[in-house]
Amino acid sequence: MIDIHFKQCASCRKEFEHWSRIYETLQAIKTQTPNPRPDLFQLVEQRIDERNVAASLHRLVEHTFRLGGIVMEHVGAQLRLVRHDLWWMPLPLIPLALAIAIFARQMEYSAPILAFLGSLITALGLAFLYARESDPAREVILSTPMPAHLLLYLRSGIMFTYNLLINLLCLLPLLLTQGTPTLSWFITNWLAPLCCLTALSLLVSVLCNANAAIFLCMLLWILRLLASSTQFHPINFAQQYESFWHQSPALFLIAFIAACISLLFINRRERYIL
Numbered sequence: 001m002i003d004i005h006f007k008q009c010a011s012c013r014k015e016f017e018h019w020s021r022i023y024e025t026l027q028a029i030k031t032q033t034p035n036p037r038p039d040l041f042q043l044v045e046q047r048i049d050e051r052n053v054a055a056s057l058h059r060l061v062e063h064t065f066r067l068g069g070i071v072m073e074h075v076g077a078q079l080r081l082v083r084h085d086l087w088w089m090p091l092p093l094i095p096l097a098l099a100i101a102i103f104a105r106q107m108e109y110s111a112p113i114l115a116f117l118g119s120l121i122t123a124l125g126l127a128f129l130y131a132r133e134s135d136p137a138r139e140v141i142l143s144t145p146m147p148a149h150l151l152l153y154l155r156s157g158i159m160f161t162y163n164l165l166i167n168l169l170c171l172l173p174l175l176l177t178q179g180t181p182t183l184s185w186f187i188t189n190w191l192a193p194l195c196c197l198t199a200l201s202l203l204v205s206v207l208c209n210a211n212a213a214i215f216l217c218m219l220l221w222i223l224r225l226l227a228s229s230t231q232f233h234p235i236n237f238a239q240q241y242e243s244f245w246h247q248s249p250a251l252f253l254i255a256f257i258a259a260c261i262s263l264l265f266i267n268r269r270e271r272y273i274l
Contacts, residue, residue, distance in 0.1 A: 078154045086128055086159060090121040090166045119194035120221045122163035123201035126156065127213035152266055156202065156259075167194070192251035197221075199258035206262045 167190075197217060205213040224245060227238040245251070 074150070074154055075158065078151065078158060082155060082158065083128060086125055087162070089125055089128075090163055094166075094170050117221070118167040118190060119197040120217055121166065122160065122194055123197040123217045124214060125159050125163045126198050127201045127205045127210045127217065152202075152206075152263060160198065164194075188246050188248050192248040193245050195255040196251040196258075199255035199262070203258040203262045206266050 197220060200220075201213045201217050204216050223241060227242040
């Protein structure tokens with residue numbers, strides 16, 4: 001019946017020819033088009049992941065630069081507020097270090113005393129860093145929304161870096177004239193006492209005042225000078241005190257605890273919440 005109708009109906013034959021041409025065209029296209037790769041979808045997902053990673057890296061870099069800009073703005077503001085005499089305060093102590101290097105060249109303890117003098121220089125600089133009587137811009141600072149512990153972070157970082165550069169540029173050549181100290185010697189005799197004495201100075205200046213911090217630093221340095229002398233070596237206290245300043249882990253731990261207490265106390269005193 002279908003064949004008879006197909007032979008008699010011209011419209012059906014015309015439509016059949018039309019669909020036949022479409023089928024032939026599709027078959028030709030199919031033969032010319034290669035089959036997709038087996039890992040096509042995996043490559044597509046990989047390309048999407050790469051774009052996501054690139055976008056994440058771009059956002060990370062953008063946030064990093066933005067954060068760096070904010071930090072630099074705060075640092076620049078604190079550079080203008082830090083007392084100007086703190087910048088030249090370490091310089092008069094350099095002649096004292098030079099005198100020790102010249103007149104105590106033959107003494108075994110001259111190099112450790114020079115290294116400890118560098119710690120004293122840094123500690124004295126941080127003693128006037130944040131105190132009511134030594135901060136003329138305190139009222140202006142407290143009127144801003146910046147937390148007190150952030151100010152302490154910034155100022156401590158600025159002055160610690162500055163005094164560290166003073167140590168490296170001025171005291172390091174003098175230490176090298178006393179011999180060739182190793183890295184472990186620098187950590188034990190210079191870096192660990194520097195961090196400990198600086199943190200204690202900052203803590204006392206925050207808890208009490210700058211004068212108390214200076215008194216403590218000078219007392220500790222004089223005791224270290226006396227304990228290093230061979231005349232006091234038979235004294236048990238002198239030996240224990242000298243040994244204490246060579247305990248690097250203990251000194252770093254004391255520095256960390258003192259810094260944390262300073263931050264906690266300054267926020268409580270200025271009525272800020274961490």
